Amino acid sequence: MKKNVAIIIGGYSSEYNISIKSGNVVFKYLDRSKYNPYRIIITKEKWYYLDEENNEFLLERSDFSLPLDGNKIKFDCVFNAIHGTPGEDGLMQAYFELLGIPHTSCNHYEAALTFNKRDLLSALKPYGIPCATSYFINKGQSIDEDAIAEKVGLPCFVKANRAGSSYGVSKVYKKEELETAIENAFKEDHQVIIESFLDGTEVSIGVITYNNEVKVLPATEIISENDFFDFEAKYMGKSQEITPARISETQATNVKERAEFIYKVLGLKGYTRSEFIFIGAEPYLLEINTTPGLTEESLLPQQAREAGISLEALFDSAIEEALR
Template sequence: MKKNIAIIMGGYSSEHNISIKSGNVVHKYLDRDKYNAYRIVITRDKWYYLDGSNREHPMEKSDFSIGVDGKKIQFDCVFNAIHGTPGEDGLMQAYFELLGIPQTSCNHYEAALTFNKRDLLSTLKPYGVPCATSYFLNKGQTINEEAIVEKVGLPCFVKANRAGSSYGVSKVYDKKELGKAVEDAFKEDTQIIIESFLDGTEVSVGVITYKSEVTVLPATEIISENDFFDFEAKYMGKSKEITPARISEKQETNVKQLAEFIYKALGLKGYTRSEFIFIGDEPHLLEINTTPGLTEESLLPQQAKTAGISLEELFDSAIVEALR
C-alpha cells in the first residue's frame, strides 16, 4: 500500500521562495509507485495543501491532516524541505514528535542547536573542532567597534546568527562599516555573530544517512565571483561549484573525517551540508545546514549525483530512514 507523504515547504523566513523550489523538486522526483505525494505550504498566515490545480486545502493543525473531496487524509511521513524557521530551527520537528509522525530531518533539539551558529560552535569547541574567532552581539547592546576589531581583526564577517542563504551577511574591511553591517544583520535576527576572515579554499560537504549507513558525499569547492559566497553567488550564477573539489588527498581525508565526526557527535540524522574553509590542510567549520537546498542545481544533489545517487534514490532514502 502506498504511503502518504507530506512535503512541507515555504516557512516564515527570507528563504521561503527557495524552499518552495526545493519542495517542488522533491514532489517531482518522489516515486509515485511507492508514495502519494502532497505539497504542504507553511506560512505565518496559513498552512495548506496545494493540489495539482493549485487549489488550496487548509490543514487541520491538531493532527496535521487535510480534507479533500470529503475525505480525511493523514500522513505516514513528512519530508521536510523548509529552509530557515520553522523547519530548520526545531519548531516543526518538535510538533511532529508530539504528533508521532516520522519526519526526514534531524530531531528538534539538534535542529535548534545547528541553526544557532553561536551555540553550534560553542558546543563543538570542546571537541577541538577548528573554527574562526568570533564575537557575539545582541540587539540593544552597545557596538564596541574597538573591541570587535581587537578580537576578530579586519576584514571580518558580520552574520545573522539564525538565518540561511547568506541573508544578513556582510564582509567588513573598515571599522567604519561595522555599524551598517550590524544593522543589516539585525534585520534577519536579534542575535549576530562576527567572525574573523579565514583566507583559504571553501568547500561544502554533504553527510547523509543512506541505506542505514552514515555516508559522506564528495566535497564541492566553492569559487565565488563576488567577495564571498553570498546570495547572488549561491542562487544567481555568480559562482563556480566544482564537485569533486580540487583539494589534496590529505585535505579530502581531513574534511570527510571531520564532517562525519560532527554528524555523529551531534547525533544528527537525515541530510546535512557543512561548510568549511581550509587553512593549510586543516578544515575550519563555518556552519551546518540540516535542511539544505534540494533543487537539481543545489549542492547536496550535485554531490549525490557525483556519488552515483540519483534524486529519486536520494529522496526515497530519506523517507525509508525516517520510517525505519
C-alpha cells in the same frame, strides 16, 4: 500500500522562495509507485495543501491531517524542505515528534542547535573543532568597534546568528562599516555573530544517512565571483561549484573525517551539508545546514550525483530512513 507523504515547504523566513523550489523538485522526483506526495505550504497566515491545479485546501493543525473530499488524509511521513524557520530551527520537528509523525530531518534539539551558530560553536568547542574567532552582539547592546576589531581583526564577517542563504551577511573591511553591517544582520535575527576572515579554499560537504548507514558525499569547491559566497553567488550563477573539490588527498580525508565526526557526535540524521574553509590542510568549520537546498542545481544533489545517487534514490532513502 502507498505511503502518504507531506512535503512541507515555504516557511517564515527570507528563504521562503528557495524552499518552494526545493519542495517542487522533491514533489517531481518522488516515486509515485511508492508514495502519494502532497505539497504542504507553511506560512505564518495559513498551512495548506496545494494541488496540481494550484487549488488550496487548509490543513487541520491539531493532528496535521488534511480534510479533503469528505475524507481525512493522514500522513505516514513528512519530507521537510523548509529552509530557515520553522523547518530548520527545530519548531516543526518538535511539532511532528509530539504528534508521532516520522519526518526526514534531524530531531528538534539538534535542529535548533545547528541553526544557532553561537550554540553550535559552544557545543563543538570541547571536541577541538577549529572555527573562526567570533564576537557576539544582541540587539540593544552597544557596539564597540574597537573591541570587535581587536578580537576578530579586519576584514571580518558580520552574520545573523540564525539565518541561511547568506541573508544578513556582510564582509567588513573598516571599523566604520561595522554598525551598518550589524544593523543589516539585525533585519534577519536579533542575535549577531561577527567572525574573523579565513583566507583559504572553501568547500561544502554533505553527510547523509543512506541505506541505514552514515555516508559522506564528495566535497564541492566553492569559487565565488563576488567578494564571498553571498546570495548572488549561491542562487544567481555568480560562482563556480566544482564537484569533486580540487583539493589534496590529505585535505579530502581531513574534511571527510571531520564532517562525519560532527554528524555523529551531534547525533544528526537525515541530510546535512557542512561548510568548511581550509587553512593549509586543516578544515575550519563555518556552519551546518540540516535542511539544505534540494533543487537539481543545489550542492547536495550535485554531490549525490557524483556519488552515483540519483535524486529519486536520494529522496526515497530519506523517507525510508524516517519510516525506519
